[in-house]
Amino acid sequence: MVGPSRFMSLLSCFELGIVDRLRDSPGLTAAELGDAVGAKPDAVEQLLFLLVKEGFVAYDEKSGGYALDALARVAEGDLNRALRYMNLIKVTALRQLFYLTESARTGTVVGLKELYGAEGTLYDAVADHQDLNDSWLGLMNTVTANIDPWFFGNIDVPAGARVLDLAGNTGLGAIHTYRYKSSPGLRVTTFDLPEKESDALANFRAEGLEEHLSFVGGNVFDEIPKGFDVVLIKHFLDMFDKDDVRRILDGANASLVPGGQVHILVPVYPEDIRSADNYNVDFFPAFFIGCTMGQGGPQKLSVYQRWLEESGFKVTKAVTKDASEIPPDVIPVQALISATKVG
Amino acid sequence: MVGPSRFMSLLSCFELGIVDRLRDSPGLTAAELGDAVGAKPDAVEQLLFLLVKEGFVAYDEKSGGYALDALARVAEGDLNRALRYMNLIKVTALRQLFYLTESARTGTVVGLKELYGAEGTLYDAVADHQDLNDSWLGLMNTVTANIDPWFFGNIDVPAGARVLDLAGNTGLGAIHTYRYKSSPGLRVTTFDLPEKESDALANFRAEGLEEHLSFVGGNVFDEIPKGFDVVLIKHFLDMFDKDDVRRILDGANASLVPGGQVHILVPVYPEDIRSADNYNVDFFPAFFIGCTMGQGGPQKLSVYQRWLEESGFKVTKAVTKDASEIPPDVIPVQALISATKVG
Numbered sequence: 122m123v124g125p126s127r128f129m130s131l132l133s134c135f136e137l138g139i140v141d142r143l144r145d146s147p148g149l150t151a152a153e154l155g156d157a158v159g160a161k162p163d164a165v166e167q168l169l170f171l172l173v174k175e176g177f178v179a180y181d182e183k184s185g186g187y188a189l190d191a192l193a194r195v196a197e198g199d200l201n202r203a204l205r206y207m208n209l210i211k212v213t214a215l216r217q218l219f220y221l222t223e224s225a226r227t228g229t230v231v232g233l234k235e236l237y238g239a240e241g242t243l244y245d246a247v248a249d250h251q252d253l254n255d256s257w258l259g260l261m262n263t264v265t266a267n268i269d270p271w272f273f274g275n276i277d278v279p280a281g282a283r284v285l286d287l288a289g290n291t292g293l294g295a296i297h298t299y300r301y302k303s304s305p306g307l308r309v310t311t312f313d314l315p316e317k318e319s320d321a322l323a324n325f326r327a328e329g330l331e332e333h334l335s336f337v338g339g340n341v342f343d344e345i346p347k348g349f350d351v352v353l354i355k356h357f358l359d360m361f362d363k364d365d366v367r368r369i370l371d372g373a374n375a376s377l378v379p380g381g382q383v384h385i386l387v388p389v390y391p392e393d394i395r396s397a398d399n400y401n402v403d404f405f406p407a408f409f410i411g412c413t414m415g416q417g418g419p420q421k422l423s424v425y426q427r428w429l430e431e432s433g434f435k436v437t438k439a440v441t442k443d444a445s446e447i448p449p450d451v452i453p454v455q456a457l458i459s460a461t462k463v464g
Numbered sequence: 465m466v467g468p469s470r471f472m473s474l475l476s477c478f479e480l481g482i483v484d485r486l487r488d489s490p491g492l493t494a495a496e497l498g499d500a501v502g503a504k505p506d507a508v509e510q511l512l513f514l515l516v517k518e519g520f521v522a523y524d525e526k527s528g529g530y531a532l533d534a535l536a537r538v539a540e541g542d543l544n545r546a547l548r549y550m551n552l553i554k555v556t557a558l559r560q561l562f563y564l565t566e567s568a569r570t571g572t573v574v575g576l577k578e579l580y581g582a583e584g585t586l587y588d589a590v591a592d593h594q595d596l597n598d599s600w601l602g603l604m605n606t607v608t609a610n611i612d613p614w615f616f617g618n619i620d621v622p623a624g625a626r627v628l629d630l631a632g633n634t635g636l637g638a639i640h641t642y643r644y645k646s647s648p649g650l651r652v653t654t655f656d657l658p659e660k661e662s663d664a665l666a667n668f669r670a671e672g673l674e675e676h677l678s679f680v681g682g683n684v685f686d687e688i689p690k691g692f693d694v695v696l697i698k699h700f701l702d703m704f705d706k707d708d709v710r711r712i713l714d715g716a717n718a719s720l721v722p723g724g725q726v727h728i729l730v731p732v733y734p735e736d737i738r739s740a741d742n743y744n745v746d747f748f749p750a751f752f753i754g755c756t757m758g759q760g761g762p763q764k765l766s767v768y769q770r771w772l773e774e775s776g777f778k779v780t781k782a783v784t785k786d787a788s789e790i791p792p793d794v795i796p797v798q799a800l801i802s803a804t805k806v807g
Contacts, residue, residue, distance in 0.1 A: 122549055122793065123746035124467025129561040130750045136565040163705035164568040167749035167761040173737050174745050180737070206465055216559040218472040222479040225507040362506035394516050394523070402517050403466035406510035407473045418510040450465065 125215065130171045132207045134178075139165060140192060143178065147188035154187065203450035205260050212256035213243060214412045221411035229415040243413040265293060265356075268386065268455055271442060272355070273301035275457050276384045281306030282350040285376060287369070288341060288357045289313050292321035295334045298353065311336045312346060345372040352377055355386040359419040360409065363428070370432035377462045383434065385460075388419045388453040389441060398444050404452050422456050434460035468558065473514045475550045477521075482508060483535060486521065490531035497530065546793035548603045555599035556586060557755045564754035572758040586756040608636060608699075611729065611798055614785060615698070616644035618800050619727045624649030625693040628719060630712070631684055631700045632656050635664035638677045641696065654679045655689060688715040695720055698729040702762040703752065706771070713775035720805045726777065728803075731762045731796040732784055741787050747795050765799050777803035 134140055138158045142149060151169070155162035169187060172178040179190040192200075217232025224231045233239040237253070239246040247254040278284060281304055286294040289311035298309045311321050315338030325334040337346050342365070352373045358366050373383050391399045401419055409417040420428075426436045438459035447454060477483055481501045485492060494512070498505035512530060515521040522533040535543075560575025567574045576582040580596070582589040590597040621627060624647055629637040632654035641652045654664050658681030668677040680689050685708070695716045701709050716726050734742045744762055752760040763771075769779045781802035790797060 122471065122546075122553055122795065123743050124471040125553065125558050125561055126747045126750035128465065128467040129564045129754065130746075133564045133568060133750070133754075137568060160568045161571055161705065161759065163759065163761075164571070164749075164753050167753060168568060170733060170737055170745040170749055170761075174739075176738065203465075210465055210468065211562060215468050216562050218468055219554060219559050221472045221476045225476060225480060225503045225511060228504055228507070362504065390513060394513055395519065396517075400466050402513045403473075404469045406513055407469035407476070410507050410510060411472065411476075416504065416506065418506075418513075452465065 127171060128207070128210070129215070130168055131177075132204075132211060134168055134172055135204060135207075137165075137168075139169065140178075140189070143187055143189050144193070148181075148184065148186035150185045150187070199448060199450070202263055202448065205263055206450055206452065209256050209260045212252055214408055217412045218407055221407055224411045224415050227415065230412060231415075232411060242415070261356075264451075264453070265297075267451075268442075269294075269297045269301070271455075272384075272386050272457060273297060275438075275440065276302075276459060277382070278302040278304070278307070278351055280304035282308075283348065284309045284351040284353065285346065285349040286311050286353045286355070287345065287373060288354070289321075291317050292324040292334065292336065294353060294355055295321075296324065296328050296330060299330055299333055307333060309334050310346065310349075312339060312341070314338065314340065341369055341372055345376040347376045348378060349376050350378060350381050352381070352383045353386075354383060358385060358387045358425070359405065360414050360417040362416045365416075367428055367432060370429060370434070374433045374462055379462060379464065381462045382437075383429075383460050383462075385425065385429075385458040386455060387425065387458070389422045389425070389456040390419055391454075392421055392423060394421075399454050400452050401454055422458070425456075425458055429458065429460045433463050435463050436460045470514060471550070471553070472558070473511055474520075475547075475554060477511055477515055478547060478550075480508075480511075482512065483521075483532070486530055486532050487536070491524075491527065491529035493528045493530070542791060542793070545606055545791065548606055549793055549795065552599050552603045555595055557751055560755045561750055564750055567754045567758050570758065573755065574758075575754060585758070604699075607794075607796070608640075610794075611785075612637075612640045612644070614798075615727075615729050615800060616640060618781075618783065619645075619802060620725070621645040621647070621650070621694055623647035625651075626691065627652045627694040627696065628689065628692040629654050629696045629698070630688065630716060631697070632664075634660050635667040635677065635679065637696060637698055638664075639667065639671050639673060642673055642676055650676060652677050653689065653692075655682060655684070657681065657683065684712055684715060688719040690719045691721060692719050693721060693724050695724070695726045696729075697726060701728060701730045701768070702748065703757050703760040705759045708759075710771055710775060713772060713777070717776045717805055722805060722807065724805045725780075726772075726803050726805075728768065728772075728801040729798060730768065730801070732765045732768070732799040733762055734797075735764055735766060737764075742797050743795050744797055765801070768799075768801055772801065772803045776806050778806050779803045 137160055139154055142154055142157050151162040151166040154165045169178060173180045176190055177192045179188050216236055220231035220235060233246050237246055237250055247257050284298055289295055290313055292311045295309040295311045318336045318338050321336045325331045388401050390401050406418045422439055422441055426439055429436055441456040442454060444454055480503055482497055485497055485500050494505040494509040498508045512521060516523045519533055520535045522531050559579055563574035563578060576589050580589055580593055590600050627641055632638055633656055635654045638652040638654045661679045661681050664679045668674045731744050733744050749761045765782055765784055769782055772779055784799040787797055
């Protein structure tokens with residue numbers, strides 16, 4: 122029950138600048154902090170109680186001074202990443218979750234409609250709302266930068282292959298494919314909605330890769346282009362309910378040549394849902410249903426494997442990223458699944 | 465970070481009626497539950513993952529059926545109280561907390577202004593907004609009913625005393641005083657804003673106590689009526705910053721005859737703020753600053769004792785309710801402080 126208040130008390134101490142002040146000047150009192158950050162000392166004292174309780178900040182009864190405690194030992198990069206997560210949750214989820222029940226009933230993101238007048242998904246709304254866009258893209262770029270080396274380090278892309286990056290947005294996945302899996306004759310095609318084309322082509326040119334990368338516009342639920350040796354599906358399947366995931370997998374199968382491979386990157390729930398060290402279950406159902414899509418959410422690795430088999434694939438690899446390699450503030454536990462088109 | 469999503473995933477399973485259905489019909493599948501509650505089976509399955517993780521609900525892999533697990537062993541009264549708390553937090557806090565930082569900077573409840581166009585405090589806003597009122601009053605009546613027997617069982621009200629219930633709202637405290645501490649000649653006066661008078665008098669008449677109870681309208685920060693043997697201050701001091709708490713205590717002192725007593729009921733933080741079994745620190749700072757008052761929050765028992773001494777009192781009793789007597793879903797850990805006017 123205290124989840125929402127704990128979350129915002131902590132974030133607010135960062136937003137007010139209290140943590141930065143204490144990093145620069147350990148020992149400041151509530152009165153001095155209040156002056157420095159423009160809040161009443163009483164409010165500073167109240168908000169810091171939780172950080173003292175958690176051992177993030179130390180309080181000296183005698184002097185009345187505060188100093189960073191555990192927070193002083195967090196590397197700046199880790200802290201910035203954690204704050205980007207917290208900002209994402211604040212901006213895209215905290216208020217929207219109020220409408221979770223209505224979202225589950227209607228299959229639409231009621232919170233986006235109520236708060237932003239937006240009819241579609243979060244991915245539509247980021248185009249029109251700067252605050253959503255900043256908070257969303259800031260995190261997504263971090264996630265991609267952190268997970269792509271692992272993903273490409275664990276898949277095989279044959280020399281000279283024709284690769285399709287399904288729902289590849291504005292081409293970052295295609296660029297990474299070329300950088301990590303370069304070979305003579307390698308061609309990567311980004312497939313996404315037509316309105317992404319100009320940005321994608323500009324990105325390809327900026328990287329000097331326009332000869333090797335191309336863009337095809339379309340909708341994955343209509344027809345996916347055909348004749349590829351490899352299809353990549355990254356950060357996508359978890360956005361949909363089973364029916365749509367199966368349609369996407371069927372489409373990927375049809376777009377591959379016989380013996381072609383699909384490589385999927387997707388967050389997964391643990392096989393034993395009661396495992397305590399995986400927070401995907403604590404976060405994603407409410408996030409996808411109430412805040413981003415009005416549907417979707419990850420599945421267990423074994424469920425994705427079964428659905429792949431139902432769509433005409435033979436699974437050749439299925440690995441979940443080791444939780445111990447993931448910083449504790451990073452919620453998604455990602456898995457990689459490789460499968461070959463049968464027959 | 466997963467606090468807000470955990471909170472709403474759980475509450476949403478109740479709001480959708482999933483828990484009630486499972487109580488009536490153990491073994492329903494996600495598809496059957498979806499039909500019954502009007503949501504897509506995929507969404508039901510996603511939202512139930514967390515309840516399975518926490519052991520609240522059991523899932524049978526073979527049949528695909530769900531049944532209440534730990535939730536089946538929670539008494540209905542306890543569950544209803546917990547749900548009232550969760551509803552209070554959802555309605556009065558979840559969205560408002562988005563604006564916590566701005567509230568701390570301005571000393572106003574920015575969330576109420578943004579979401580309801582309300583300029584004042586939550587206590588003002590409940591008069592105009594039915595959803596806030598329902599969620600707030602529903603809980604407050606529960607809290608009062610649970611804590612008043614303990615409070616009155618631990619204070620002494622001399623026979624025939626003149627008692628003032630400070631900020632006594634519409635008279636419930638006065639009625640309880642008379643019921644629990646009846647004596648020949650006992651007179652209890654409710655002191656609160658003049659607009660509460662007609663409701664208070666109606667409540668007194670409805671109880672047949674109009675001869676013993678009276679109402680005086682006014683503002684505690686202007687002048688408190690004088691000449692009382694006992695002043696009660698219940699559920700009030702925690703709403704204010706130190707300056708205002710001291711003004712209230714000074715006023716209570718002035719309203720008492722020499723040797724008169726003040727009895728205070730207020731939630732407190734533990735003396736060792738790092739104690740894990742007290743959630744007041746996790747909840748109240750953000751709640752008072754961001755959702756109800758734009759200021760305030762409880763203090764440690766020792767701080768209230770010091771402030772009472774600064775206002776001319778000698779503390780005669782200071783007890784915190786035993787945490788083991790408080791149901792785990794009840795956040796406030798209340799304390800009782802009695803003090804005598806010195807000189």
